[in-house]
Amino acid sequence: MSAVSAHPTVSVVIPLYNAQDVIWETIHTVLKQTWKDYEIVVVDDGSHDDSGHIIKDFGERVRYVRQENGGVAKARNRGFAESKGEYIALLDHDDLWDPAKIEKQIAVLDTRPEVGMVISSVVHIDQDGKRLGGVDSPYKPDHEFATLFVKNYQPTPSAAMIRRTVLQQVGGFDERFHSAGLDDHEFWTRIADVTEIANIDEPLTFHRNRETKPREIALRHRGLLIDILMKRYGHDARKRRYLLRQKAEYLADMGKYAVGQGDFQQGRGYFLAGLGISLLVSWNAKALWRCLSRLVRSYI
Template sequence: MSVVKPRASVIIPVYNGGRFLGEAIASVLAQTYTDWELIVVDDGSTEAIEPVIAPYGSRLRYIRQENQGVAVARNRGLEVARGEFIAFLDQDDWFEPDKFEVQVAALQESPHLGLVHSGWFVVDAAGERLSTVNPREGIPELDLAAWLLWKPVFLGAMLFRRSCFEGVGGFDAAFEQAPDVDLVLRLALTGYESAWVPQMTVHYRQHEENASRAAQRQVHECERVLDRIFHQPQYAAEIGHLEFQARYNNLVWGAWRLYRVGQLAAMREFLLRSLQYRSQSKTEVILNWIHCFERYEREYGIELNIQYLMKALNWQDLMI
């Protein structure tokens, strides 16, 4: 007797953070599209996760492994997932109820697509909305150049076709903070096509325990991702002309991430390094830095504190 497989699989990697996990799970259970399975992979939590998931019984599959990092946890979920479509949800975020309905339909209507993407809502620890991030407005086409230059990667807003992982493998465990960026850029470089859906599909929660707050490691790993890509000679003719802009964008974004967590000396070093990838005057580049910082801050519902930035000694050193 054949086993009926679910059409979509949701993988939630968990490491502690049980206070938000129930809300993440509930958002999957509330989907208007119902042909899915839910896999929770506990990456060696030191908190008790079982009591959080116990009330859901057979509505999810729970796997526990020794702590090996989020990339390995996601790969473990992929190993047991049975769906044609794959979604990832972090333990502190939650889906909009129509995420699957919208994104499964998009992949079914466009068989050439490997993945679909969307914008997202940024919320605070209590779940109150701070802002709406809609990268589609500035990046209407998700082609290879867009992925390399801007890296608009947020796994929770994406839905993948299983064939993507069969084509390039899973997440690279060498990356602790940027395995998602590495994976999506490898997919784009291999030729998997992607497109936007207009709806927002996920809520991205900001709180004091976010893994993405490990800013130094995150920005250095994004540099390593670009190093790996641009050091491959077989792609030089196709993407070589994008390298300077991609590296500049990454350094300025990294500088902003470091500014956001108060690491102003490291911010200064990243901005200084970005100068080598621009041909404009220093004044023009500095104005561009400010513009970029303002845009990144707005995405999180924050107004850039220009006075604080201008008074910082590490910023003033850049003006010399």
């Protein structure tokens, strides 16, 4: 890629923070793409290592923007604002792509105007780039809302390519939710509200596994997201019923966690709350049984 087009088809937006050990490889995974009409926009979110110097070595091939530290949601939104492409491809600073990733996703968006976002299957890798397990391809495009929430599933950002028109419609990532770790998940649900999402069932994205959240924090974030979505979709009977199911299962999981930590009283409280919700949506026999069985076991 010798020169960047004034009106590229694709903008690759990379939020960057203290990634001097991996950012060179990530940039090169874009430079090796078979599709060449793109721009790379890197937003440095206040790094204090040598990441910025590494980026500058790429010269005009990469547009480098630096801002004060504000979190990945703010960095992505800045990248969106700085970008010019018809399509936006997200890429985290330590993830990698198959060389045909951009080309194959553009083929979907160009031939299916009803699709506003396309994602690929994902291979998880460790810090050394070694493959971990199989291919992650759980997305079911015929059940957008449910799939984006069930079992806390969310697309890996680096697997996504989005039409700019859709991005303008939903307004980017909500930076208020960054501290709670909900900005990605909340963003995907808004996209699912306004457009179809397509999945390329090929492992075109390689996601480097990072440190995971402690179990309790992950559970509480899940509960907070349910509450956020309940406020948004409370008027929609189908979605409200679905979210109540998720709330019941969340409370059952919180009860199980509390009992596992030795707090039987708190655990029973969660189980009873989940049981009450399950009775409101009595067709949800699975969640009802989970609450009952865990409540009984907590007394044993």
